[in-house]
Amino acid sequence: MFGVGVIAGVLVAALALPALGGVGFTARNVATSFLNMPSELETPPPPERSIIYDRDGEVIAEIYDKNRELVALEDIAPVMQDAIIAIEDSRFYEHGGIDLTGTFRAAIRTINGNTEGGSSITQQYVKNILVESADSQEALEEARETTLARKVRELRYAVTIEQRMSKDEILEGYLNIAYFGDGAYGAESAARHFFDIGAEELNLEQAATLAGLVRYPYSYNPRLNPETAKARRNVVLDRMVDTGAITAKEAEEAKATDLNLDLNAPSNGCMPSEQPFFCDYVVREIEGNPRYGETETERARWLRTAGLAIHTTLDADMQQAAQDAVDEYVPRKNESRKVAAEVLVEPGTGQIRAMAQSRNYGPDESNLGETSINFTTDADDGGSTGFQSGSTFKPFTAAAALDEGLPFSTSFDSPSSTTITGQKNCDGQPLEPWPVSNAGDNSSGHLNMIEGTKGSVNTYFAQLQKKVGLCDVIKMAEKLGVHRADGESFDRPQTQANNSFTLGSEEVSPLTMATAYATFASGGIFCEPQAITEIVDEQSDDTIKVEKSCERRISEEVAHGVSYLLQQTFDGGTTYGLEIGRPAAAKTGTTDNSASAWFAGYTPNLAATVFVGDPRGPQQHPLRRVTLAGRYYPIVYGATIPGPIWQQTMREAVKELEVEEFPSAPGKFTVSEPEPPRPDNSAEEPDQEPDIATVPDVVGQSPDAAVSTLEAAGYQVNLSNNPIRSTEPAGNVAAVNPNPGTELPTGAAVNVFLSNGEGGSDDGIPTLPVDEATELPTLFEWPPARQE
Known part of the structure; x- marks a missing residue:
């Protein structure tokens, strides 16, 4: 080595001092200096790309x-x-x-x-x-x-x-x-x-x-x-x-050959990924978690240079099912700018199986159908500040009631409207009187917890919340992992919105709601949402195992009791017609003025939540008179679009999962509760008969005119997705069910069918679509979804 050093020294001296005499002397000095220079050079592995994999080992994205x-x-x-x-x-x-x-x-x-x-x-x-x-x-x-x-x-x-x-x-x-x-x-x-x-x-x-x-x-x-x-x-x-x-x-x-290039464009980052929003969620989890480095800068560099193999919880088949469903009902570039977002979570582990929304991933929000916001999650995780979720909050009130020992027979006189007084926030401060009403007269009466849940009756749950205590309901929701998407507290001082907590007046994310419902599905075991299972750092020969983080938050009895209540919604309740061919429990949610619509449901081994709304501001851009995927909706409820998205997704997503039954209703909740005393004059006044009206003749009218006429007559309106053969001009009303002139209680549903303009049947009667399975007319939604 000394010989090599001398030669190098002579070379350097000759180059650096060509005009000087005594090159040999200079060379010896330089050679000595050369050998005395720092010589140890670390040779760490060079930076390389990290790869994010789904649970089956397929590549989601490359980050570098x-x-x-x-x-x-x-x-x-x-x-x-x-x-x-x-x-x-x-x-x-x-x-x-x-x-x-x-x-x-x-x-x-x-x-x-x-x-x-x-x-x-x-x-x-x-x-x-x-x-x-x-x-x-x-x-x-x-x-x-x-x-x-x-x-x-x-x-x-x-x-x-x-x-x-x-x-x-x-x-x-x-x-x-x-x-x-x-x-x-x-x-x-x-x-x-x-x-x-x-x-x-x-x-x-x-x-x-x-x-x-x-x-x-x-x-x-x-x-x-x-x-x-x-x-x-x-x-x-x-x-x-x-x-x-x-x-x-x-x-x-x-x-003699050509270059014959076969260019394979680099796929750096989440944008080229087929699951970009889940990818973004994973990247933010690594960059934001101190477990992976002291500072965010260190964590970001580690992610992009260490050649990590990041194994995640995403199920490709479930992801595809969710993406197909949201795209079918709310296309990505719809002119109304509405968005559908869905997330699937495994009960008992918290593992996120799918995360889909009807938007392309991109930085320019002005481009139709493009966003970098993940509407399934919280603001801190790259999401939005959340959306009011309507009656999907009611199960939290039911859980609080069951936790305090109230049985299913707990009943209230639940009129079409009432005023709740005497509620207090968690600081003991009284809240102002709260007027609350139902969506229709058909969802009122003297109801117990099962009936109130099936019909999603606002006045019932308002009274149940008061009986349990608003603060106890809030604490139950928090036990289940529910929190505002913007990070604010539910119990904000002097915030009157807390009055209507049970009706879902707080802004939350779909992931939060799916996690809470998964807690019911798992028998009361809450699990933090989990996207990463393992990170292999081959350069440091280290493997980081990410274990699930779960704990019991509510008793099995309370969880099973809520699951029993939410199974009943498929039996003539607000989720009727949205069954998936196996035991399921679910709840719809629609906010005031149809600002946003939700559907949250689960089987014992998979929970899913769907949100539909307008990111520009749900209150300013409600789900009324919108056209999506060629279908016109006078008003969107939780069972109108979110429900079918959930149903289509779950039917596919659970195919490879074992069919599991829910436990039976706990006996302690099935005992009868004494009837509450009626008002003093109740014995003297007979039950009031519902108002009867006649279905107006709206055949031939435009959809908007027909809806306005029927709603003015006191009816709820369901508009069929499928045009029918009729002599009426295409797009106008071809038929209603029940027929015009039928005497029908106000508050009931009238189903409206539009014409395809292709003429009627041989006898001139419009041809209604027939469901091959039931051989009954296929209605848009029956019973009608209620505004919740």
Whole structure:
């Protein structure tokens, strides 16, 4: 080594002091100084891309600062190794790290201000290490500076590395760290980018093309400058002939071929992913969790440089089912700018199985159908500030009531409207009187908890909340993991919105609601939402296991009691007609003026929540008189669009899951409760008969006019999705059910069918669609969804 140092010292002295006499003396001094220079250079693995996988090992996304995939030398085609040696350092296996001829030539060029060329592969490897490991702008500039001092430092490090590493190890390191242009670092990434194959599959022409790039990656870029790249490739082939790696005939045959690029565009980040919003959620989880580094900057760098294998909870089939459903009912580029978002969570683990919404992932919110906001989650996780979720909050009130020992028979006189007084917030401060009403007269009367839940009766749950205590209901929701999406507290001082807590007046995210409902499904075990199961850091040979975080929050009896109540909604309740072919429990939610609509439901082994609304502001842009996917909706309820999305998703998502039954209703809740005393005059007044009216004749009218006429007559309106054969103009009303002139209680539903303009049946009667399974008229929704 001393001999190599002396030679290097003489070389440097000769270059640096060419006009001075006594070169030998100067050389000895410089040689000593050269050997005394710092020589130890850390050779950590170069930065490489991290990959996010779904639960089956399929790639979701690649995240990196530099597109690099490390491979062993044995996984790089020998012809690629020969090509890079021929063009960059033909005496690589002969010298000791310093190619004196090439170094002398490079030093002369350096003095003249040109640092390119002449360095051995070992020296180039050193330079790349210094650049990659620079942790400051100053260090980076020093590694790239055009000075003789930089060349000397590289020489000193090269001598040491040659003593410490074998030639094959150095060549492997160089082929993994070198930049090949177009964003591709290392031979593996370059092969995949330019030819869509692995480095071990490279043939002679391809290897020569790649080897020619490292000197001037931009100028020789075959995508941008194909003729220049081809000429450079041919130079490499000639050099390979000179080194004896190939014959002249092989070189000529290779020169006669085209470049034959098969470009594979880099897929860095979440935007190119097919699951971009879940990808974004995972990235934010890593960057925001102190477990993965002291600062967010450190965590972000670790994610993008450490070559992590990030294994997640996403189920590709469930994700596809959810995405297909939201896209079918709320297309991504709908002119009304409404959005549907859905999330699926596994009870008992909290693992997120799907996260879908009807938007493309992108930074420009002004582009129709594009957003970077994940509407399934909270603001801190890249989501929105949340949306009011309507009557999907009512199960929290029921849970609080059951937790305090109230049975299903707990009953109240639940009129169409009432005023609740005497409620207090959690600070004991009285709240103002709260007027509350139901959506229709058909959802009123003396009701127990089962009937109140089936009909989603506002006045019933308002009284149940008062009986239990508003603060107790809030605390129950918080036990179940429910929180505002903007991070604010539910019990904000002097906030009168808390009065209507049971009606879902708080802004939350779909993930929060799915997690809460999953707690009911799991028998009272709450689990924090989990997206990551394992992170493998191959560079540090470390594996981080992410265990589920679960604890019991409510008793099994309370959870099973709520599940029993929510199963009843399919039996003539607000979720009737939305069954999925196996035991399920669910609840609809619609906010005032149909600002937003929700559907939350579950089986014992999967929970899902759907939100539909307008991100611009649900109150300002309600779900009224909107057209989505070619269907006109005069008003959207929880069972109108969110319900079918949930149903379609769940039918597909549970196919591979075992059919499980819910436990029976706990006996303690099925006991009868004494009837509450009626008002003093109740015995003297007979029950009031419902008002009877006649269904107006709206056949031939436009949908808007017909809806207005029927609602003015006191009826709820359901508009069929499927036009029918009729002589009426296409788009106008073809028929109503019940028929015009029928006497019907106000508050009941009238079903409206539009014409397709293709004429009626032979007898002139409009042809109604028939459900093959039931051979009954297919109605849009029956019983009608109630405004909740």
